[in-house]
Amino acid sequence: MLVFVxxxxxxxxxxxxxxKARKLLKQGKAKIVKYEPFTIQLLYGSSGYKQCCTAGIDAGNKNIGIAVTTDDGRIIYKAQVILRQDIKENIETKRRLRRSRRNRKTRYRKPRFLNRKRKNGWLPPSITARIDAHYNIIKKLSKIIPITNIIVEVGQFDTQALINPNIQGKEYQNGDMKGFDSVKEYVKIRDNYQCHYAKLRPDIPCSGKMTVDHIIPKSKGGTDNPTNLVCCCEEHNRQKDNLLYKEFTGKNPPAIRNFKATAFMNVLRDYLVPKLQEIAPTEYTFGLYTRRKRKEWNLEKSHINDAIAIVGIKPRQEVSVSYYIKQVRKKKRSLHEEIPRKGRSKPNRDAKRNEKNIKKIITNNNCWCLWDKVYIPSIDKIGYISGFTGKWVYVQDIEGNYLRISEKYKQINPKELQLICRNNNYISQQFISTL
Ligand SMILES: [Zn+2]
Known part of the structure; x- marks a missing residue:
């Protein structure tokens, strides 16, 4: 457990x-500035020694893993962030609603049709949102931890380097996975560690470790390019020897396409890495190299452990806190209900904002906002306010399950709640784990 300062x-x-934090707070030498993660501010001048803190980021579409490690292997922060996946859908809904509104007799809206040019470097909103999320999370973190450098993993392979060896990442040039080893690993993962010849030559049973086979044998002019390689077992590899594909299988060789580097990962490298440079010097690496480290240190596969391996400093075994963070939607600005709410006695003619879309309610001078972290003493559970109904609230846990007090109603009277802290677009929960 650590308190940020x-x-x-x-x-x-x-x-x-x-x-130490408790002592400082008691003596009035510090004040609390943030509850999640718990952060205090010193009220007296302190030179404060600083260590090198390296942040490792396992970037991704749905999950981000973050770990901050000091030079001596102390992990001072680790978190898994779940990103929102509803951006595309929301944008499409917006578009559909606007389109239908134009055909209806509604309030006047200036014609807008000559403003449809896409700026240079335009990216789809769903991707922009993801890049912004990566950036914002690290930016926020850099305000409570003195991050000195950042390493981002931008995909499994340096596909560009494999196909065109002139473009090379740092690891590719210096790492031990140089040359053919790296290509082999790439082909094995691309083919899911399945023997290519298992079905084509069932008469030969598979045995031995997985290796790679040249479709056109090297002796007949085949290259080491991934498009000329397939994953296969040692036995099939031995039997094929330097036969041609057709001689061995009786079929024409398949057209093997290059591993499709996910578009998002390429975008990450081009857009996110330069953005992160604003926060601290940033480098990028590939899953191929970090996976090895994670295995070497006997860490199981998880986004957090990936991030620890990305940092590349062997972590100390100690009890620590991990954060499970979820990105949420704070604002719903729809001006009208698309689908009239069930149970409304009169049609919603006065275009009053949908009650479901309000941001807060006030009861007995207590203010309850969307995504406030609350404690429910009667069931001893912690949850987050996910919506409102008049004067009552809905509370969900971080996984999105409703917490309820009564069998009959999903909603909870705010009297039953104790406020822990307010949240913006991220809700978080702590887990204690041993690493
Ligand atoms: Zn085989």
Missing amino acids: VNKHGRPLMPCRPS
Whole structure:
């Protein structure tokens, strides 16, 4: 457990032990500035020693893994972030509603048809949102932890380097996966570690470790290009020897396409890495190299452990806190109900904002906002306010399951709640784990 510390001027210092934080708070030498993650601000000038803190980011479409490690292998922060997946759908809904509104007799809207030019470097909103999320999370983190450098994993392989060896990433040039080894690994993963000849030559049973086979044998002029390689077992590889594909299988060789580097991963490298440079010097790496490290350290596969391996500093075994963070939608600005709400006694003619879309309610001078983290004493559970119904609220846990007190109603009276903290677009929960 660590408490994050910022100095008098709001600049990040190294985190401290809770006991020290408690002492500082008691003596009035510090104040609490944030509950999630718990951060205090010193009220006196402190030079504060700083270590090198490297942030590793396992970038992704749905999940981000983050780990911050000091030079001596202390993990000071680790988190898994779940990103929103509803951007595309929302944009499409918006578009559909606008289209239908234009054909209806509604309030006047200036004609807009000559403003449809896409700017240079335009990206689909769903991707922009993801890149922004990566950036914003690290930016926020850099305000409580003195991050000195960042390493991002931008995909499994340096596909560009494999196909065109003139373009080379840092690891590709310096790492031990140089040359053919790296191509082999690439082909095995591309083919899912399945023997290519297992079905084509069932008379020969598969045996031995997986290796790669040249479709056109090297002795007959075949190259080491991934398009000329398939994954196969040692036995099939031995039997094929330097026969041609047709001689061995009786079929024409398949057209093997290159591993499709997910478009998003390429975009990450081109857009996210330069953006992160604003925060701290940023490098990128590939899953191929980090996977090895993770296995070497006996860490199981998870987004957080991937991030730890991305940093590349062997972590110390100690009990620590991981954060499970979920990106949520704070604003719903729809001006009208697309589907009239069930149970409305009168049609919604006065275009009053949908009650479901309000951001907060006030009861007995208590304000309850969307995504407030709350504690429900009667069932001893922690949840997040996910919606409102008049004067009551809906509460969900971080997985999105409704927490309820009564069998009959999903909604909960705010009297039953205790506020823990307010949240913006990210809700988070802590887990204690041993690494
Ligand atoms: Zn085989």
